Amino acid sequence: MSFLPDELADLGTFAHKLADAARAETLTRFRQGVSIVNKLEQSASNEFDPVTDADREGERVVRALIETVFPDHGVLGEEFEERKGASPWRWVLDPVDGTRAFMCGTPTWTTLIGLEYEDEPVLGLIDQPFTDERWIGFGGGVEYRRAGETRPAQTSGLGDLSQARISTTDPLEAGYFTQDEAAAYARIAAASCVARFSMDAYAYALLALGEIDIVLETCLKHHDYAALIPIVEGAGGVVTNWRGEKPGADDRGEIIAAATPKLHEAALALIAG
Numbered sequence: 001m002s003f004l005p006d007e008l009a010d011l012g013t014f015a016h017k018l019a020d021a022a023r024a025e026t027l028t029r030f031r032q033g034v035s036i037v038n039k040l041e042q043s044a045s046n047e048f049d050p051v052t053d054a055d056r057e058g059e060r061v062v063r064a065l066i067e068t069v070f071p072d073h074g075v076l077g078e079e080f081e082e083r084k085g086a087s088p089w090r091w092v093l094d095p096v097d098g099t100r101a102f103m104c105g106t107p108t109w110t111t112l113i114g115l116e117y118e119d120e121p122v123l124g125l126i127d128q129p130f131t132d133e134r135w136i137g138f139g140g141g142v143e144y145r146r147a148g149e150t151r152p153a154q155t156s157g158l159g160d161l162s163q164a165r166i167s168t169t170d171p172l173e174a175g176y177f178t179q180d181e182a183a184a185y186a187r188i189a190a191a192s193c194v195a196r197f198s199m200d201a202y203a204y205a206l207l208a209l210g211e212i213d214i215v216l217e218t219c220l221k222h223h224d225y226a227a228l229i230p231i232v233e234g235a236g237g238v239v240t241n242w243r244g245e246k247p248g249a250d251d252r253g254e255i256i257a258a259a260t261p262k263l264h265e266a267a268l269a270l271i272a273g
Helices: 005-029 053-069 099-103 179-191 202-208 228-234 261-271
Strands: 036-038 050-052 074-077 089-097 110-117 120-128 133-138 141-146 149-152 165-168 194-197 214-217 238-240 255-258
Touching: 005 053, 005 089, 005 110, 005 120, 005 133, 050 053, 050 099, 053 074, 053 089, 089 099, 110 228, 120 202, 120 228, 133 202, 133 228, 141 228, 165 179, 165 202, 179 214, 179 261, 202 214, 202 228, 202 255, 214 261, 228 238, 228 255, 238 261, 255 261
Parallel strands: 074 089, 165 194, 165 214
Antiparallel strands: 036 050, 089 110, 110 120, 120 133, 133 141, 141 149, 214 255, 238 255
16 A cells, blocks of 8 residues: 555545535434335345435435545445546445434434545544444544544453454344354354344444444445444454455455454354354
8 A cells, every 4th residue: 555644634534524414414314204215126026125315315425525526536335336436545435324224213324434545445434423423443543523522442352252242233044144144143142241233334333432342244245344444443353254354255245343353263263163
């Protein structure tokens, strides 16, 4: 990688502007009876993949800002086609991660804004507009903002799996897991202290804040996790797939994030059976 730290800091300032612009679209629609469309309604399956105006308009305004200020940067988002860039920089966007939470009025959805340089994640931002919380990570550190106050974010530092607080979006085989994946998750849950569900990317933000210790998921796409990596790692955690490889190295969208390398190693051992 070849860029100056000041350049990344300036891009971090710009990422905050992107998050503010997304907030103006998402927060005004939250708990307002937003219309919901199933993106898979034309398919033969009974699967449900919801999208709302908040998803689409949030991404639209963020893309417009990027294209105005950095027209040579690439953009990859959930709702619209990828725009290839002429520079090594690429923004990765998920304006409403947790659309199911959004449509149910629960404040665990987030806006994800990631930035990659030559395909490597170098900056991540997680924003929860309703609770007025924001995490931004780059340069090996993470900053947490809430209600006008700012402080560094760090993981819990926990190494003992029996004391771990773990999370996944849906623990059931009928959700995102296969039978084997659900069994692997159940082994980790049985060995841990407490499990909480249905928090989507908000769970990774809480991990970076030291409030959750392990997050385990599958079926994630690149826009679901690109922004999370600099935040979890910058706060002291570890992020890989279920085999300890780089995220994206498998075809199942596996992610395991842990507060420490020791905790990560213990969880991987249980996944392997």
